[in-house]
Amino acid sequence: MTGSMWRRVTLRGLLPRRDDFELRPAVMRSDLLAGVTVGVVALPLALAFGVSSGVGPAAGLVTAVVAGIMAALFGGSRVQVSGPTGAMAVVLAPIVAEHGVKAVPVVALMGGAIVLLAGVARLGRVVTYIPWPVVEGFTLGIATIIFLQQVPAAVGVTEPVGGNPLVTALTSLADAGSTALWTLGIVAVVVLIMLAFARWAPQVPGSLVAVAVVTIGAELLGAPVARIGELPASLPAPGLPGLSLGLLRELASPAVAVAALAAIESLLSARVAASMPGVPDDARRYDPDRELVGQGLASLAAGAFGGMPATGAIARTAVNVRAGARTRLAAVVHAVVILAVIYLATGPVSTIPLAALAGVLMVTATKMVSLATVRSVVRSTKADALVFAVTAVITLAVDLIEAVQVGLVVAAFFALRSVSRAASVHRQPLPGPAHEGDEHIALYRLDGAMFFGASDRIQALIARNRDAWVVVLRLSHLRFVDATGAHALGELVADLERAGIVVLVKGVQPAHLALLTSVGVLDELRHESHVFDELEPALEHARSHVLQRAMTAAA
Structure with missing residues (x-):
């Protein structure tokens, strides 16, 4: 086989295929139901992550729609759901603080291109070399940051994004004003409703019910709290943001960080999805290289529409699996549901209190961390416990990508020490x-x-x-x-x-x-x-x- 023929065969494996979908009525019904369920769950999360990142709720919706469809069609997993995530919001917040909102679509384009090239270069298996304690420490650090980032909205304080989340949270508590009782009450109601539905009616999207209840209550009571505000009634026209050599040079490092996070989170999510109970046998096989291609195209498309970089979302993917998803159609339907909200319901959505989204993300952050998993890591070995703790602390105090890098170095040191002792x-x-x-x-x-x-x-x-x-x-x-x-x-x-x-x-x-x-x-x-x-x-x-x-x- 010649070199050009080999390249064609290799690239063909990274593109959509006929067997990605099943058109049998039973399968399609299952996918449609799963897609609607995930779309309802994803709506408040897309709004919340857009706000949390500093880009705005509209960008969260656009990303959920555009990136969700692209990743579903081109990604390597049949049940993965992609869109804005908490980890990406954490990375984007300091970028917005330093370079402004207009830098985010540029970072999405640059980061998407890097992830796409990584997929074409067949680098998808690299994520398997990330040790388990690093992944869990990374997750704990992200969850802590997401929770702390919601404290200002929870006490009715408007704080600039991008600062150290712990310092910002403590400052917000000290600066809480007269509206704090209102916002804390909204957060409390959201948390109670979500926890109640999770325990007694897990099949019902508690986050959406909670947001609807507190929004109606805030409107009836005339609560003096900050709202989402005006949203676009349609998708923006695609186009390229203003680019210059200087801007590209300034955003090179953030783009690499975004690409690394997008690749790591998406591949980990796809790997977890493949092992979930209830996943069909033909969906347990996923192509990590094709997943990178799909996520790269998703971020490129989101950037072209003015959105955020996207990743695979493990929580929404889990909902998709539990709802009975069989093929990629479910993830496409989830994006269409959010698209329908953009065109038909932006008026009611604009009245949602920001404190309600803060409550949703606080619950989401706590669900990201399993206490049983943390105990397992801490009790495994002293070396693994140290790697876990170092990764979590650096994620919280310094930077997500540096945390992974340091975690890998520390894990490699202990691995080498173990091997050398075996010699x-x-x-x-x-x-x-x-x-x-x-x-x-x-x-x-x-x-x-x-x-x-x-x-x-x-x-x-x-x-x-x-x-x-x-x-x-x-x-x-x-x-x-x-x-x-x-x-x-x-x-x-x-x-x-x-x-x-x-x-x-x-x-x-x-x-x-x-x-x-x-x-x-x-x-x-x-x-x-x-x-x-x-x-x-x-x-x-x-x-x-x-x-x-x-x-x-x-x-």
Whole structure:
């Protein structure tokens, strides 16, 4: 197959296929019902995440519609639902504070392009390398930020987005004014209704019922609280935002952060969705590369319509699965439901109190974190508990992407430490009947990995033994050797040879031979014949050397 043909075949696998949908009436009915259910659940969340990010509720609705349809058609999961999310709102808030609202569509375009290219480059499997404690710490940090970001609206204080959420929340509590009782009452009613429906009527979208109840109540009582305000009665016309080289340069770093978050959150959500109970067998298979392509196109489309970057939304995806979704049609219908609200019901939606959305997000944030999962991570190992805590704290105090990076580094450090501790060197007794002079032969077996995390320790253990005339190194049990480990092994051989100790090497694996040769380990041996495949010839050679040395010393 030629290169051009291979590229066509590869790219074809990233595009929609005929079997993405099932047109059987039973399946379509199930998808339509699931789509309507998710659309009703997603409506208040889209509004809330738009407000929370600082972009505005209209951008949240636009993103839910445009990105929801694009990701459903082009994504790699049959049951994933995409749109604005709390994690993305957390990332966008400081971008809005520093660069203004107009920067968000540009970031969406740039971040979407990066995610699209990552999918075309087949980088979808990278997310599988993110350790579980990092993911859970990341989730806890995001949930905490989302909750804290709602405190100003909950106490009736208007605060600029983008500041440290903990500081902003504490400042808002200190600045709470006369409307705080109204807003806190609205939040309390929303929370109580959502919790009640979650317990006694989980099939009913409690968030929508709660928002409707407090909105009607606020209108009847004339509550002096901030509302969503005017919304567009139609989708805006697509177009490119104003671009300049300077603006692109300023937004390059935020765009990378947005792309990383979009890729990580979407792939994690798709992976979780594939393992949920009730997912049809044919929906358990998802294509991570195609998922990146779909999410990249979704953010590109949302940016063109003036919306926000989008990601897979695990909460809405879970609702979709529980509602009986079978194919991508359910996610498309969810977007159409929100589109209908834009064209038919923006008047009532504009009267929703911001405190009601704050209550919805507070409940959503608490549901993002499972106490059982947190306990499992904390009780697993001290290293995992530390990785979890570090990731959560840095997410809250510094930055989401830096938290993932630091979490990965800390997890990698503990993983390397664990592997290096598994690497060991043992002095073994010589097999078979004892021979005269065997006390001058030291037989060492190297196990595990000879790499930069373990080489110094192994080198020190062997070099400490100076009573031997011959050292036999058994390398057949080494599973891994890197350049640093090979270099340390060469230094060990050279050090022993300089001390007058003959080194014999037994059992060099073919996979390690090229590295040991190129680094010069075998060149440090006294003779090229000092490399053996079997232990018995090596010991015979060692005993003959000891005998010869003893005779020389006696003479």
